[in-house]
Amino acid sequence: MDVAESRHLNGQVSFYRLSRKFVDESEMPQEAKQVMYYSLAIGHHLGIVDCLKSEMDCTGQEYLEWIRALPEDGEAYRKMKGFLMFGEITVYPEHIDMLALAFDQIDTERQSEKSRELTRGLLNILTAIHHEPTMYLMVRGG
Template sequence: MVVADTQTETHSRHLKERVRFYRLTRKFVDEKEVPKEAQQIMYYSLAIGHHLGIVDCLQSEMDCHGEEYLAWIEGLPKDSEAYRKMEGFLKFGEITIFPEHIHMLALAFQKISPTTQSETSQRLTAGLIEILNAIHREPTMYLMIRGTVQ
């Protein structure tokens, strides 16, 4: 079937990548590029919740190979929201985890028995839980998981 072949091809492409977990570390307003006449518009847009002129600074917190990523998320129930969210990386090559995802993901990964996980999967679970806790403490933070070609 064409759909299945396309999905398998997409999955296999991302399985060959290095998976990096980037955490937002800080934001700043880039005022150098904004003409003086437009600064009031930029400040107004920031006040109403738009992010014009905001630069996000991301830092790589952990990484693994695509095959290790797949083995790690295989510990989640296939019909769970957590699996669907994390599988998004294999489909799209990138996912973003926002504060509204942290509770669901933390519960799902904490339910996986460490005895069923490889050393790498245990490291990824511990690292993810640590990042999710940081997002819980600072809700403007987020996590981006994205692939890079090796």
Template structure:
């Protein structure tokens, strides 16, 4: 696939950051079922949870492509970020933050456009927030 021809580059690219979670209790859930749901939450499963995402950053498709093009195209970071071009959405979890932060931090800021520098700085800030709060994640999605 020629990444420059991805249909996901035609619109905007949003970086959605998890801001909070809440339990969807609009239905009358029996007490026994609630206990299972709460136990599932305690062990890390997200049954009945609604994630609230807010846009932390936004760019155009071509700006996204320019930004990730500064990465080594053979790197795991590039493959992860290129996933957006193929699927129109990627999710970044705590297990990705070290690899991505190191890769984007290694880019020479003087070789980047103003928008790419803004994206790098903002992206590393969100990765830092995920590091500090591991239940948080980032979703990059076209819109």
């Protein structure tokens, strides 16, 4: 796929920092379990993420310009390019070292101010995920 032709370039890109939560069901009454399962079922992919405040935003074109500073044959570029293919990517703790190293190596003198802002923001989010491994990042089109 040629990323320059991605339909996701025309919209907004939002970066959400989320925490994985779990429910201990071992001592939960059956009635409460049914309510919990129903709530999870109706809420899944129905805009739950959209009600959260994004950590940073950019346009699809700004996103493409930003990730083009990464080596195209590198793992970080492939990971970030996933947004342009699918309209969404998730960054888990196992991705933070690879991404932090790649974005930290970008020559900021060759970046636009917006790209520098996105790099700083991403590195701050990755640092937070490093300190709180139940956290993850979702990059999603809007």
